[in-house]
Amino acid sequence: MRKIVKIVVKTLALSMTLAAVTQALGQDSNSDRDNENNLMMAMAWKQTAAEYRALYHQGFNLARMRVELALAQQQDDSLPLAIISDVDETLLLANDYWGYLITQGQDFFDDASWDRWVAQNRAIASPGALDFLNFCVSNSVEIFYVTNRDQGETTVQLAIGNLNAVGFPSVDAAHMRVLRESSNKELVQQEIREDYEVVALLGDNLNDFARRYYSTDVDQRLNLMEEDRDLFGRDYILFPNPTDGHWIRAIFGESEPAPSNENREILKNAAKRAAWAP
Numbered sequence: 001m002r003k004i005v006k007i008v009v010k011t012l013a014l015s016m017t018l019a020a021v022t023q024a025l026g027q028d029s030n031s032d033r034d035n036e037n038n039l040m041m042a043m044a045w046k047q048t049a050a051e052y053r054a055l056y057h058q059g060f061n062l063a064r065m066r067v068e069l070a071l072a073q074q075q076d077d078s079l080p081l082a083i084i085s086d087v088d089e090t091l092l093l094a095n096d097y098w099g100y101l102i103t104q105g106q107d108f109f110d111d112a113s114w115d116r117w118v119a120q121n122r123a124i125a126s127p128g129a130l131d132f133l134n135f136c137v138s139n140s141v142e143i144f145y146v147t148n149r150d151q152g153e154t155t156v157q158l159a160i161g162n163l164n165a166v167g168f169p170s171v172d173a174a175h176m177r178v179l180r181e182s183s184n185k186e187l188v189q190q191e192i193r194e195d196y197e198v199v200a201l202l203g204d205n206l207n208d209f210a211r212r213y214y215s216t217d218v219d220q221r222l223n224l225m226e227e228d229r230d231l232f233g234r235d236y237i238l239f240p241n242p243t244d245g246h247w248i249r250a251i252f253g254e255s256e257p258a259p260s261n262e263n264r265e266i267l268k269n270a271a272k273r274a275a276w277a278p
């Protein structure tokens with residue numbers, strides 16, 4: 001009888017230990033998953049680094065110099081001046097959205113929650129954007145907002161709402177171009193150039209400047225960029241974006257890859273493209 005009791009007690013103890021270990025392992029694996037979120041380093045940088053915000057000031061300072069130069073060179077018969085700017089991660093920052101993804105344990109962009117977030121008008125102006133746009137307007141330089149957003153029929157209304165919420169000037173249908181069917185911005189650029197001298201293009205994605213960068217080949221994108229090296233900081237004002245854009249498309253073959261382990265492996269391989277192996 002005592003032997004049976006001992007066996008029961010040992011079995012119970014073993015079960016409790018196993019349960020505790022299983023629970024602990026479960027907590028650890030959840031914690032590991034959180035700590036291994038693919039967005040972590042990029043978002044910590046975007047949320048905290050003064051360097052990240054300084055790059056926006058640098059970009060808008062360069063853009064302002066370009067506008068000042070164009071104003072000084074204007075002749076009586078010159079076309080009026082304009083700048084063409086992308087919206088997301090160029091004029092508006094969505095750190096609030098990307099931070100939300102991390103709190104949800106998500107490590108890839110999620111289109112459904114993005115559409116819900118856009119409707120909340122929670123985007124903030126990028127550092128220096130408001131001053132630069134107001135400088136343009138006060139000098140009669142037109143601003144054209146060109147975006148590839150797609151929230152269906154409400155896209156324009158939502159984009160105008162976001163831009164108005166941060167107090168940007170010239171926010172109306174006449175200054176807004178929404179490209180829902182294609183991300184090719186060149187046709188819109190050509191149309192604007194018929195009536196304006198475009199001083200600079202502003203964007204966080206090379207595709208904001210020219211369609212030829214729309215490539216899924218990493219090396220080709222790198223080479224094309226090098227061919228155009230003289231345009232950066234002049235015709236092209238580029239802003240930093242380590243979380244999304246066509247550089248992602250070049251790695252995965254699509255701009256919004258699914259949160260699969262296969263894609264996590266692809267990302268890891270991209271991250272160790274060059275890796276010392278002593």
Ligand SMILES: [Mg+2]
Binds near residue numbers: 086088089203204205
């Ligand atoms: Mg953008």
